[in-house]
Amino acid sequence: MENETTGKRKPLLNVFDIVIILLAAAAAVLFLLWRSGRLTPKEEDVVQNTGTVRYSVEITNLDYGTEEKFQVGDELLDTIRNFALGTVTGVEIRETTVMSRNLETAEYFETTVPDRKTVILTVESPCTESGSAIVVDGGYTIRGGSTINITGPAYYGVGVILFVERGTDR
Amino acid sequence: MKKLLDNRGRLFGVISVIDVIVILLILLLTAGVYLRFFVMEKTAVATESDPITYELLIAGVRDYTVNGFREGDIVYDTVQNVNIGTISAIRVEPNTSNTTLLDGTYVTRTVPDRYNVFLTIDTTGLISGNRYYVNRTYGIGVNTTRSMYTKYVAFSATVTSVG
Numbered sequence: 001m002e003n004e005t006t007g008k009r010k011p012l013l014n015v016f017d018i019v020i021i022l023l024a025a026a027a028a029v030l031f032l033l034w035r036s037g038r039l040t041p042k043e044e045d046v047v048q049n050t051g052t053v054r055y056s057v058e059i060t061n062l063d064y065g066t067e068e069k070f071q072v073g074d075e076l077l078d079t080i081r082n083f084a085l086g087t088v089t090g091v092e093i094r095e096t097t098v099m100s101r102n103l104e105t106a107e108y109f110e111t112t113v114p115d116r117k118t119v120i121l122t123v124e125s126p127c128t129e130s131g132s133a134i135v136v137d138g139g140y141t142i143r144g145g146s147t148i149n150i151t152g153p154a155y156y157g158v159g160v161i162l163f164v165e166r167g168t169d170r
Numbered sequence: 171m172k173k174l175l176d177n178r179g180r181l182f183g184v185i186s187v188i189d190v191i192v193i194l195l196i197l198l199l200t201a202g203v204y205l206r207f208f209v210m211e212k213t214a215v216a217t218e219s220d221p222i223t224y225e226l227l228i229a230g231v232r233d234y235t236v237n238g239f240r241e242g243d244i245v246y247d248t249v250q251n252v253n254i255g256t257i258s259a260i261r262v263e264p265n266t267s268n269t270t271l272l273d274g275t276y277v278t279r280t281v282p283d284r285y286n287v288f289l290t291i292d293t294t295g296l297i298s299g300n301r302y303y304v305n306r307t308y309g310i311g312v313n314t315t316r317s318m319y320t321k322y323v324a325f326s327a328t329v330t331s332v333g
């Protein structure tokens with residue numbers, strides 16, 4: 001359609017048309033998301049409890065002397081996203097051991113690694129619990145068997161979460 | 171009385187005919203997608219869910235991990251983040267490994283303080299042509315290894331039996 005005075009072509013859609021189209025498209029997307037159930041949280045994702053969780057972290061193969069840096073009362077953070085992970089309430093220092101094999105008999109046995117220590121930290125934190133996850137106060141999901149990157153006062157460490165105490169056991 | 175269509179192409183002088191057509195097209199498209207994916211599919215496979223029981227092996231773990239499992243815990247797939255069943259039984263055996271002697275022969279040896287955990291998982295799904303789909307979409311079969319988790323433990327497991 002051409003303007004008779006200027007000779008310019010009128011755009012096919014004006015701003016009002018575009019706004020209406022976008023609103024209608026947004027409504028359609030929301031409707032489909034709602035029907036697919038993606039807008040409503042799954043039953044297992046709904047927060048069921050808030051409280052305190054206790055879990056343990058093992059950091060192994062520490063250079064001799066480093067283990068002394070880990071102290072009760074240390075506030076731990078996740079080194080990747082700076083999530084608060086809780087407060088250290090227990091520190092257990094052990095020798096570092098590895099699984100080895102007798103080359104003649106092929107028997108497996110554990111042997112101590114000289115000048116290397118392993119630290120097992122007990123950590124407590126406020127948490128929220130749903131049916132499928134325990135999320136500590138800072139927003140970090142903790143599960144036994146998963147790797148965790150921690151930092152405390154003047155130290156860093158990569159460890160494994162050994163176990164997470166169950167609500168029924170606390 | 172207002173004209174049905176004014177000289178600017180607006181219905182009753184309020185909304186453009188083009189707007190009305192576009193809105194109707196979007197509504198029709200939405201209804202079509204909804205019927206295709208949320209109604210027609212359900213009627214096409216309107217069979218009841220079949221009970222499925224399968225067994226998982228979590229090999230070579232320490233007692234911390236063993237103690238992290240309890241009957242009644244729900245298991246989820248890590249990648250798809252879906253519920254894939256409930257633990258109905260737990261069996262624990264010593265972990266063994268095949269290893270070589272100096273003469274090159276293989277022998278089986280027990281690994282101290284390491285365990286194999288067998289979890290029996292109960293769920294429902296679709297059994298079609300001898301293939302098993304938990305929740306109708308999550309295919310499982312013997313010898314597949316996946317990353318999984320419960321509320322308390324993350325682990326890697328291999329399916330050892332399905333039935």
